[in-house]
Amino acid sequence: xxxxxxxxxxxxxxxxxxxxxxxxxxxxxxxxxxxxxxxx
Numbered sequence: 001x002x003x004x005x006x007x008x009x010x011x012x013x014x015x016x017x018x019x020x021x022x023x024x025x026x027x028x029x030x031x032x033x034x035x036x037x038x039x040x
Contacts, residue, residue: 001028 001007005020007030022029 001020001023003020003023007018007020007028009016009018009032016032016034018030018032020028021031
């Protein structure tokens with residue numbers, strides 16, 4: 001996983017997408033965006 005990677009989180013029936021904005025000690029900080037299309 002790298003900065004700028006797209007990630008998906010299935011939340012019930014919907015899929016929320018986000019982009020990794022920071023990596024710190026192996027933990028990724030993700031900026032979630034409901035309106036982001038991530039090719040689901």
